[in-house]
Amino acid sequence: MAMNEKVSEVLEKQINEELFSSYFYLTIADYFEDRGLKGFANWYVIQMKEELDHAMALRRYLLDNDYTPTMEAIEKPTANFASDLDALKAGLAHEEHVTDLIHNCYSVAHSVHDIRAMKMLDWFVEEQGEEEANARDMITNMELFGTDPKGLYELDREYQARVYTQLTALPL
Template sequence: MNEKVSALLNDQINKEFYSAYLYLDLSNYYSSIGLDGFANWYDVQAQEEMSHAKMMYKYLHDNGVRPEFAAIAKPDKEINDIKDPVRIGLEHEKYVTSLIHNIYAAAAEANDYLTMEFMHYFVKEQGEEEKNANDLVNKMELYGSDPRSLYLLDQELAARVFVAPTIA
């Protein structure tokens, strides 16, 4: 495997675990103010990010690269109101999309077609992640200041369940 590509994938494992930490932090905030549905939504999001890290970990191993783990940074986002976490989530998903695109571009430059195929899943996944995060921001902007609507949105988010991702 190309050294630059494997280094980017290895770094992305750490970024995925950081994403899980960030989403657990957002879940923690919502739990602390009694919005358990929002907390659930971000808890499921954290589980997804951990599964993405594991997928990349396995991919590196399957291709003869031993991943090296780095320290996971503490989330440092400041939350001042109930709308901040959803905005933070969208901003973070856009950042992750840029990282995924960088890995894909490096694989393309190296003519690493196997990694390009592997990363195709994550390119598509990031499109869905950004849409979901953007939809949540829009819903909070529309309903977040109305207690009854916020209650209904919280109930909707409580229904989300984790489904382990697979690459077909």
């Protein structure tokens, strides 16, 4: 059975959004690199890699369902951060935006009764809940401990320990 055109279009657009997210998180990582906070930078480099995984998983889903996606230009991130907290809040706002996009993909799949796409998107819905929680936790930690140089140092060391794990829940 051919994939519904509305579903393929929204998933194809989501690939571009995930690729933009990777650029956006690289921008945040670079901000923290410039600040000398390599742990925070590490956290966002890993976020960047995860976004690439998400794009590749959506691409694979489309290919496996006999639809070849078209790669579009990726918008340049224009974020400028006034503070470390500002950068973290921009990360949370972006995750909330991506959650809205994923919910839209799910709604489109639901509206045409594409159960297979809905099942695949269930993983993304759950992932976005985790992403938002992590972003909120980073903000809370910064507010509680980041104003003190020793606390900021400890947070940076904690985030430096994060290790990238390639996505295995969905095929790439």
